[in-house]
Amino acid sequence: MSEQKAAFTPPNLFLATLALSLATFMQVLDSTIANVALPTISGNLGVSSDQGTWVITSFAVCNAIALPLTGWFTRQFGQLKLFIGSVVFFTLTSFLCGLAHSMTELIIFRALQGFFAGPMFPMCQTLLLVIFPPMKRSMALALLSMVTVVAPIVGPITGGWITDNYSWPWIFYINVPIGIFAAVAVWSQLRDRKEETQSLPIDYIGIALLVLGVGLLQVVLDKGNDEDWFSSTPILVMSIVSAISLITFVIWELDERHPIVNLRLFKDRNFAIGTLALMLGYAAFFAINIILPQWLQTQMGYTATWAGLAAAPMGFLPLLLTPIIGKYATRVDLRILTTISFLTMSASCLMRAQFNTHVDFNTIASVQLFMGIGVAFFFMPLTTIVLSNLNGSEVAEGSGLATFFRVLGGSFASSLTTWIWQRREIIHHANLTENVSRYSPETLDYLNKLGGPSEQHFAMVDKTIETQAYMMSTIDYFWLLGWGFLGLIGIIWFTRPPFVKPKLSNESPVSGH
Structure with missing residues (x-):
């Protein structure tokens, strides 16, 4: 294959690149856009500000769990299906976040949103590398890095403006049209690309150790400062359990024939x-x-x-x-x-x-x-x-x-x-x-x-x-x-x-x- 030819060339490279970038922008934006709206959300749903922070924590915990699983999901479903599925379910859970009538509902939907957000950035990165010719892949990665930088800056400003001028559910509703466009456009441009998938045994023990270790670690990091770190018994217990789980996870995965996470990289x-x-x-x-x-x-x-x-x-x-x-x-x-x-x-x-x-x-x-x-x-x-x-x-x-x-x-x-x-x-x-x-x-x-x-x-x-x-x-x-x-x-x-x-x-x- 010529050095200048991509592994797969979509009918419209610009449209495919735009849709992939918008999906990533939406996902990165959503990790920060809710931060400034927390006081308003907590007040409207009748909970304390401490309880309101779980809107951020639940997203971060499930996002952190999903990211290491991206490789396994890719082998099972293929790159395109994983990306499209992540975008569709991310968009759906964004809509459900806006419809939430209680803090419990919002936290559950934010957790699901965080999980489906996990594979989106890695898959966008991978698909951009697929559709760009080898000598232009640095440009594709540069484009993605630009999105990664701009979105966290725009997030708090946009979140504050929407909350002040409209209502907090709109910080989630704005994902819906973007997500629909991204999913439809990427599917239309890349659906003819051939992919190989593998049906591998599920490493249940690896998944359990990963969820326990990474999930608790993220909770410790999010709540540790508020609870004065190890002077808090729950934080201390979660830290110990997380450390044991992650050490066991590494030992288990290195010896597993079909690991859930490829640590050999x-x-x-x-x-x-x-x-x-x-x-x-x-x-x-x-x-x-x-x-x-x-x-x-x-x-x-x-x-x-x-x-x-x-x-x-x-x-x-x-x-x-x-x-x-x-x-x-x-x-x-x-x-x-x-x-x-x-x-x-x-x-x-x-x-x-x-x-x-x-x-x-x-x-x-x-x-x-x-x-x-x-x-x-x-x-x-x-x-x-x-x-x-x-x-x-x-x-x-x-x-x-x-x-x-x-x-x-x-x-x-x-x-x-x-x-x-x-x-x-x-x-x-x-x-x-x-x-x-x-x-x-x-x-x-x-x-x-x-x-x-x-x-x-x-x-x-x-x-x-x-x-x-x-x-x-x-x-x-x-x-x-x-x-x-x-x-x-x-x-x-x-x-x-x-x-x-x-x-x-x-x-x-x-x-x-």
Whole structure:
């Protein structure tokens, strides 16, 4: 087969690519769009805000369970049927989420929605690699990385706007027309492609261990910070059970003739190191997207909309640069491109570490804009490295596993970021208040400028100290992230070129540097 010919060419490549991208955009968007609407949803359904967070947790838990199963689902049903089925059921459960009349119903439908969302991104990645010629597959992965970056930025802004101007069910209803279009268009374009499936024995023990281990781990990550981690008995018990289940799962799968998850993929050097760099890099990237809006809203007086607008410039340069990177990336050692990404994102974090409580909107937005350079060079090179030595059905398996670890990295970042941020604030607050008392000359002088000692003025002083403590904690965290990104550069250079593009079924290998 010619190097320039795709494994399968759809009648309309543009339509197929658009439909695949829209489905992925819808799925990634839905992982963040409900976050800002939680207070409204909880209030309308008559539950506490703590109960409302299960709308997010249930989605995340089932999504994390489904992702490692993608390879097995692919072997059983085929890539196209799995993708179409996932989109159809994701769309249906989105509609049911909008119809929910109680929190219990909404949590159940969100759990199902999360499960059906699991295979969508890996299958989109695999199908894009199928329909694009080998020399243009970097462009396909670049397009997908652009969707992955933009959707989480658009999600909170869109969710807030819909909730404020319409009603919360519409954050789920908007998936319906997109899902129908994506399913119909992809099926019409790829239905003539031949696929081979295998009817393999079901590894029930592997599934049970995976569900128990990953499910409990995700609950621990989502609820750990709220429950003060291991000082909470339920969190401690779930952590122990999860660890035992996952260790047993790994031992069982490595010895299983028909494993539910192909852990042997980690024998490949590029897949193992690339997945590690992807997980850690995405965790650090995700942490930035968590701590910055929190700090802006809780300490700097920004509304949710303005915090979203301050973060949004991060997506501009990836929109412009990603097509160029995708076109020319194969001419460069991909480790160099990844290094550019990590260096840029490190520099952006170190810039934020210079912020103070008087930093203005334009400065914050300009640093976000600069970080967009790093984001543009992040996903496509790393994904290509991860999948570089995989063949045939291994591409779908590897994509599902890599996506699982990327999502897991985001979950770790989500939990640990808030915990570290609050703990550092407590330490800084204690240090700052050591010299603040009713008898301190400096304190009395400051209070006199406010109008004299009073409970109200002492409260104002405490609020000022709290703001400064959170500022110092934010600076600490950005220093940590900045040095963390620099450390990832050392990891990625352990991968080994040449980075061969993923070889799909019935296709000759094609090398690229």
